[in-house]
Amino acid sequence: MLAFILRRVFQAALVMLAVALVAFALFNYVGDPVNLMLGQDATPEQKAELREALGLDRPFYVQFAVFVGNALQGEFGISLRQARPVSLLIKERFPATAELALTAALLALVLGVAMGVYTALRRGGFLANVLLTVSLIGVSLPTFLIGILLILVFAVTLQWLPSYGRGEVVQLGWWSTGFLTKDGLRALILPAITLSLGTMTLIMRLVRSEMLEVLRTDFIKFARARGLTNRAIHFGHALKNTLVPVMTITGLQLGGIIAFAIVTETVFQWPGLGFLFIQSVQSADIPVMAAYLVLISLVFVTINLIVDLLYYVVDPRLRIERTTAAH
Amino acid sequence: MMQALARLLDSDLWWSFKRSPLTVAAAIAAFLCIAGAVFAPWLAPHNPYDLAQISLMNSNLPPVFQKGGSSEFLLGTDQQGRDILSTIMYGSRVSLLVAVCATVMSMLIGVTLGLVAGYVGGRVESFIMRVADIQLSFPAILIALLISGIGRTVLPREMQDQLALYVIILSIGLTGWVQYARTVRGSTLVEKNKEYVQAARVIGVPSFRIMLFHVLPNALGPVLVIATLGVASAILTEATLSFLGVGMPPTQPSLGTLINEGQNYLFSGEWWITIFPGIALIVMVISVNLLGDWLRDALNPKLR
Numbered sequence: 145m146l147a148f149i150l151r152r153v154f155q156a157a158l159v160m161l162a163v164a165l166v167a168f169a170l171f172n173y174v175g176d177p178v179n180l181m182l183g184q185d186a187t188p189e190q191k192a193e194l195r196e197a198l199g200l201d202r203p204f205y206v207q208f209a210v211f212v213g214n215a216l217q218g219e220f221g222i223s224l225r226q227a228r229p230v231s232l233l234i235k236e237r238f239p240a241t242a243e244l245a246l247t248a249a250l251l252a253l254v255l256g257v258a259m260g261v262y263t264a265l266r267r268g269g270f271l272a273n274v275l276l277t278v279s280l281i282g283v284s285l286p287t288f289l290i291g292i293l294l295i296l297v298f299a300v301t302l303q304w305l306p307s308y309g310r311g312e313v314v315q316l317g318w319w320s321t322g323f324l325t326k327d328g329l330r331a332l333i334l335p336a337i338t339l340s341l342g343t344m345t346l347i348m349r350l351v352r353s354e355m356l357e358v359l360r361t362d363f364i365k366f367a368r369a370r371g372l373t374n375r376a377i378h379f380g381h382a383l384k385n386t387l388v389p390v391m392t393i394t395g396l397q398l399g400g401i402i403a404f405a406i407v408t409e410t411v412f413q414w415p416g417l418g419f420l421f422i423q424s425v426q427s428a429d430i431p432v433m434a435a436y437l438v439l440i441s442l443v444f445v446t447i448n449l450i451v452d453l454l455y456y457v458v459d460p461r462l463r464i465e466r467t468t469a470a471h
Numbered sequence: 472m473m474q475a476l477a478r479l480l481d482s483d484l485w486w487s488f489k490r491s492p493l494t495v496a497a498a499i500a501a502f503l504c505i506a507g508a509v510f511a512p513w514l515a516p517h518n519p520y521d522l523a524q525i526s527l528m529n530s531n532l533p534p535v536f537q538k539g540g541s542s543e544f545l546l547g548t549d550q551q552g553r554d555i556l557s558t559i560m561y562g563s564r565v566s567l568l569v570a571v572c573a574t575v576m577s578m579l580i581g582v583t584l585g586l587v588a589g590y591v592g593g594r595v596e597s598f599i600m601r602v603a604d605i606q607l608s609f610p611a612i613l614i615a616l617l618i619s620g621i622g623r624t625v626l627p628r629e630m631q632d633q634l635a636l637y638v639i640i641l642s643i644g645l646t647g648w649v650q651y652a653r654t655v656r657g658s659t660l661v662e663k664n665k666e667y668v669q670a671a672r673v674i675g676v677p678s679f680r681i682m683l684f685h686v687l688p689n690a691l692g693p694v695l696v697i698a699t700l701g702v703a704s705a706i707l708t709e710a711t712l713s714f715l716g717v718g719m720p721p722t723q724p725s726l727g728t729l730i731n732e733g734q735n736y737l738f739s740g741e742w743w744i745t746i747f748p749g750i751a752l753i754v755m756v757i758s759v760n761l762l763g764d765w766l767r768d769a770l771n772p773k774l775r
């Protein structure tokens with residue numbers, strides 16, 4: 145167990161180091177920072193002075209160590225486009241992405257499980273078939289087209305909901321939340337649906353197939369023979385046994401939600417990290433790009449680590465298989 | 472030639488193809504999309520990038536079935552007076568080119584690494600498969616976005632648009648190899664211990680020859696299926712990148728670029744500029760996906 149955890153943590157650290165190296169190379173060697181900061185018509189003396197002040201004359205490994213040290217403290221220099229510290233920008237944008245991703249994940253989980261259970265219990269029913277067909281379309285539609293279609297229907301044609309931005313936000317310390325105002329909640333609806341749809345259909349199909357499998361097993365037949373109510377059988381016995389795969393898939397899909405938040409935020413001009421990243425790519429704002437690269441990798445490595453460990457804890461069969469496979 | 476055709480018409484594959492109407496429909500749709508894209512310069516009613524042919528007088532015309540539409544522009548025109556149907560055909564051409572090149576690249580990388588990993592084994596294998604595992608834990612779209620973002624930043628500004636095509640092919644191509652590598656490694660591990668491979672080894676056939684001519688042919692079925700589905704997902708990835716503004720430039724638009732540009736006109740009521748390229752994208756992706764699914768089932772002996 146301990147060896148397994150240590151190996152995973154070591155691997156995660158290795159990945160982060162590789163990412164840091166890429167970010168560092170981007171930061172230091174692409175688009176010479178001295179030229180970017182001083183402009184074209186600086187004298188060679190000024191350049192040399194700044195080079196020394198920034199530590200660019202020191203050997204590679206010292207510079208990399210300084211970069212990693214700063215990154216660990218959350219310092220990534222100054223955004224070239226907005227002339228403000230990158231750490232400040234990220235702190236400002238983070239709540240927007242966190243609230244969007246969280247809402248989308250919850251929506252996907254709750255509605256996905258509910259629709260999965262429904263379509264499994266009412267197999268062949270009219271509404272179940274409709275849901276299945278619609279979910280097929282949901283799987284094949286790209287995120288940005290879902291967003292555009294929702295905007296066309298609900299913002300342009302019906303004019304019910306806003307099509308961009310977060311609406312009115314309330315500041316709670318450094319965290320800005322859109323959950324507390326009606327305007328903020330209205331602005332959240334379309335982006336959250338757009339972002340959750342893919343994961344929702346995936347969870348729904350997964351829950352459905354797992355439920356169908358469990359409902360065929362002997363212990364369900366036995367539960368029926370014992371005369372338990374349908375409700376107890378369906379939710380107490382069947383659903384509970386489908387939850388392990390659902391939990392893992394949801395955990396892994398969280399990464400997908402964070403990645404596709406970039407697309408959703410761009411469609412709805414949602415002022416989050418993904419939108420910041422796209423803007424920084426378009427304007428070659430390297431410090432912001434490097435910071436986002438490190439941050440998103442950290443999120444993914446952490447998610448994968450947790451899912452791996454959870455898997456290990458939840459499923460005892462895996463422990464035996466993995467140890468035998470290792471020999 | 473005639474014999475080959477007759478053999479095809481007599482095969483299992485053709486029989487299972489004929490039996491599934493959905494697959495036939497998908498094949499027709501995919502054929503129309505691909506033909507329209509490949510032969511765009513000859514088939515398109517207008518050339519949207521020939522300045523002599525477009526006129527601002529024709530700008531923002533709705534499609535023919537709406538009031539004010541003209542039969543000359545079946546799907547309407549955009550703000551510069553370009554025919555939407557023609558821009559879609561030219562755009563599909565770019566989308567398809569990127570997707571096919573990227574898929575071929577992923578396939579070459581993945582098949583090579585998979586063969587080497589499976590055949591050589593040991594540290595090389597565990598290193599390749601570990602890298603594959605790590606890459607698989609990041610969503611493909613994110614990796615493609617990062618590679619193309621970095622690619623754009625590294626290039627000087629004036630060359631970005633010219634080289635955009637190659638940057639995109641590279642970024643999508645580098646993200647898709649994992650599945651090929653895993654599949655090919657699996658088949659290689661199975662084939663490696665069979666007698667015919669051992670016999671070849673005993674008579675002194677060089678390793679790369681065994682890999683290429685003995686092991687690889689046995690892994691080609693699944694590779695073909697992954698490649699078909701890979702084209703569909705590459706089309707989607709490219710469209711997403713272009714939609715985000717880090718893909719194909721407006722001077723050489725793909726379907727994603729067209730959708731991105733059209734999005735700005737949604738609010739003034741010109742929905743056709745963005746919706747029709749969107750529909751073209753969906754039809755293309757779904758039809759290729761259906762073909763891939765059918766191929767997977769048809770080539771799977773367990774399902775026969």
